[in-house]
Amino acid sequence: MKYRAALSVTKRADRIAIVGGGPVGVELAGEISFAFPGKDVTLFHSGPSLLSKTGLKEGVSSALAQQLAARGVTLVLGETVDTDALDAVARDERKAEGAEALPDEVVTGPVMVSTQQGTAWEADVVFRCTGATVNHSCYSVGWLADATGDDGRLRVTGTLQVEGKKDVYAIGDCGAAGELHTMYTAQQQGRYVAEVLAKQAMKPQVEVKPYERHPKFMLVPLGPKGGAGQLPTGQVATGAVVSLGKGKDLYYSDVKKMMRVKR
Numbered sequence: 001m002k003y004r005a006a007l008s009v010t011k012r013a014d015r016i017a018i019v020g021g022g023p024v025g026v027e028l029a030g031e032i033s034f035a036f037p038g039k040d041v042t043l044f045h046s047g048p049s050l051l052s053k054t055g056l057k058e059g060v061s062s063a064l065a066q067q068l069a070a071r072g073v074t075l076v077l078g079e080t081v082d083t084d085a086l087d088a089v090a091r092d093e094r095k096a097e098g099a100e101a102l103p104d105e106v107v108t109g110p111v112m113v114s115t116q117q118g119t120a121w122e123a124d125v126v127f128r129c130t131g132a133t134v135n136h137s138c139y140s141v142g143w144l145a146d147a148t149g150d151d152g153r154l155r156v157t158g159t160l161q162v163e164g165k166k167d168v169y170a171i172g173d174c175g176a177a178g179e180l181h182t183m184y185t186a187q188q189q190g191r192y193v194a195e196v197l198a199k200q201a202m203k204p205q206v207e208v209k210p211y212e213r214h215p216k217f218m219l220v221p222l223g224p225k226g227g228a229g230q231l232p233t234g235q236v237a238t239g240a241v242v243s244l245g246k247g248k249d250l251y252y253s254d255v256k257k258m259m260r261v262k263r
């Protein structure tokens with residue numbers, strides 16, 4: 001329901017602000033500019049270039065910036081949005097009687113989006129895409145508190161065991177293995193730990209090879225057509241590789257197959 005509500009406010013809005021130029025903000029700008037080409041979309045990002053925190057090649061970021069600009073999306077780079085002001089508007093909105101049930105990341109306007117550097121732009125709807133936080137409530141205040149970093153992730157050894165806890169492994173988003181936090185790396189780490197456990201079940205004293213970090217891999221589509229990404233070979237990909245790899249259905253059919261969902 002919340003996401004349907006977000007879609008309906010997007011349809012009604014003429015001016016759309018997206019805060020955060022990481023993979024989620026860039027993809028959202030791509031989806032909106034593809035589906036609603038007449039909308040005025042502005043993407044704010046504190047870093048000097050799109051996806052600046054991912055460490056992907058510059059060619060990925062510049063290809064995305066060029067394609068978004070060609071669709072009329074305005075990029076405001078190197079400027080930090082005052083999110084406290086947006087939080088205050090969001091709080092009032094949630095309290096208001098009859099307000100639509102929207103995801104927490106969505107703020108409806110008209111609302112002024114201001115940056116610390118002095119840019120101000122009025123939007124009808126704002127999407128905050130400033131990074132996912134890990135749900136660490138089940139370990140950070142209890143038995144794994146000592147191994148929890150400031151970012152809420154568990155520090156791990158070279159074999160993905162939680163620091164100081166030989167019998168506990170941390171894989172996926174909750175672990176700080178030094179890789180991008182993606183479904184792809186979560187799967188690789190899961191496979192590794194499954195193999196280790198299977199070997200140890202057969203031979204408890206078996207020597208275990210450290211986990212080998214995988215090359216960076218990420219596809220960032222801009223709707224069903226367009227986008228860019230970096231392949232595990234290090235090559236920058238655009239066009240059909242990105243569309244067929246992810247843009248066509250955002251991995252929906254792959255995940256359905258993996259989770260054995262029939263519908």
Ligand SMILES: Cc1cc2nc3c(=O)[nH]c(=O)nc-3n(C[C@H](O)[C@H](O)[C@H](O)COP(=O)(O)OP(=O)(O)OC[C@H]3O[C@@H](n4cnc5c(N)ncnc54)[C@H](O)[C@@H]3O)c2cc1C
Pocket residue numbers: 024132135138171172173174181182183184185186251
């Ligand atoms: C908007 C968005 C888009 C993304 N797009 C991509 C993409 O295109 N490609 C890609 O590779 N990655 C993508 N990612 C990242 C990817 O989704 C994550 O890296 C991946 O889901 C991590 O898997 P995980 O199992 O570690 O965590 P999750 O998938 O978050 O699973 C954690 C599970 O633990 C459960 N849980 C939490 N606390 C408890 C508890 N106390 N007890 C029991 N269960 C609990 C949660 O309910 C949840 O089901 C995206 C992420 C976001 C937010």
